[in-house]
Amino acid sequence: MPSSTSHTPYRILIGDDHRIVREGLKQVLADAADLHVVAEAASGPEVLEAVQALGGNAGLSAVLLDIAMPGRDGLDVLQALKAAWPKLPVLMLSTYPEKQYAVRCIKLGAAGYLNKGADPDDMIAAVRKVASGGVYVSAQAAEALASAVANTTHQGAEALSHREHQVFRLLTAGKTVGEIGAQLGLASNTVSTYRQRILEKTGTKNDVELALYAQQQAHNANL
Structure with missing residues (x-):
C-alpha cells in the first residue's frame, strides 16, 4: 500500500474536452495516493485560466493536456504555458501515434507524450515522472525522436x-x-x-x- 505521507502529493490539472476522458483519467490517477487531480478544463482558454488561477508551477505539479482542444489547440496552449511558466511540466495526451506528434511536442517544451490508450500503470508512471521533474518518453516516442535527430x-x-x-x-x-x-x-x-x-x-x-x-x-x- 503506497503511503501518501512520505511527501506532499503531486497536484495535477487535466485539460481535455471530453468529460468521459477526464473522468477516466481521474479514475486511473485515483489509484495513486500521491497524485491528486485538483482541477480540470474542457478547452484551451480554460486550461490557461485554471493554471493562472492556481499560480502556475507554484500551485501545480503538472498539466495533462490533450492535443485536440477546442478554442485553442493543445500545441498552442503548450507554447503559452511554457512561455508563462517555463518550469511547469506538461504531459501531452493524444490518440495520435507517437511518430506523428511526440517529437513536435517535445520540441515545444513538453515533458512527455502519452497515448490515451496507454496501460493505466504506464499512465501513472508517466504522470509521476513528469510531476517530479523528469521526462517521460515511451519506446515509440524515443524511436521517433532518434529518427528526427538522425535526419538533421x-x-x-x-x-x-x-x-x-x-x-x-x-x-x-x-x-x-x-x-x-x-x-x-x-x-x-x-x-x-x-x-x-x-x-x-x-x-x-x-x-x-x-x-x-x-x-x-x-x-x-x-x-
Whole structure:
C-alpha cells in the first residue's frame, strides 16, 4: 500500500474536452495516493485560466493536456504555458501515434507524450515522472525522436569541443547554468554561450530535447 505521507502529493490539472476522458483519467490517477487531480478544463482558454488561477508551477505539479482542444489547440496552449511558466511540466495526451506528434511536442517544451490508450500503470508512471521533474518518453516516442535527430544536418555530439562536452554532460545531468558556471569556474553568460553552441551542434532546441538526445546517445553506445 503506497503511503501518501512520505511527501506532499503531486497536484495535477487535466485539460481535455471530453468529460468521459477526464473522468477516466481521474479514475486511473485515483489509484495513486500521491497524485491528486485538483482541477480540470474542457478547452484551451480554460486550461490557461485554471493554471493562472492556481499560480502556475507554484500551485501545480503538472498539466495533462490533450492535443485536440477546442478554442485553442493543445500545441498552442503548450507554447503559452511554457512561455508563462517555463518550469511547469506538461504531459501531452493524444490518440495520435507517437511518430506523428511526440517529437513536435517535445520540441515545444513538453515533458512527455502519452497515448490515451496507454496501460493505466504506464499512465501513472508517466504522470509521476513528469510531476517530479523528469521526462517521460515511451519506446515509440524515443524511436521517433532518434529518427528526427538522425535526419538533421548538424554535426552531433562528436563535434563538441572538450569544454562544450563538459557543459553538455552537466546540462543533461540537470544542472542549471549558474551551477555549471560555479563548478567549471565560468561566468553564467559564458556557459549560456556554450549551451547555445551545444544546441546548434546537436540539432536540439531546448534542455528537454537535449536530455532526450543524450539518453538516445547513451542507449546507442550500449547496443
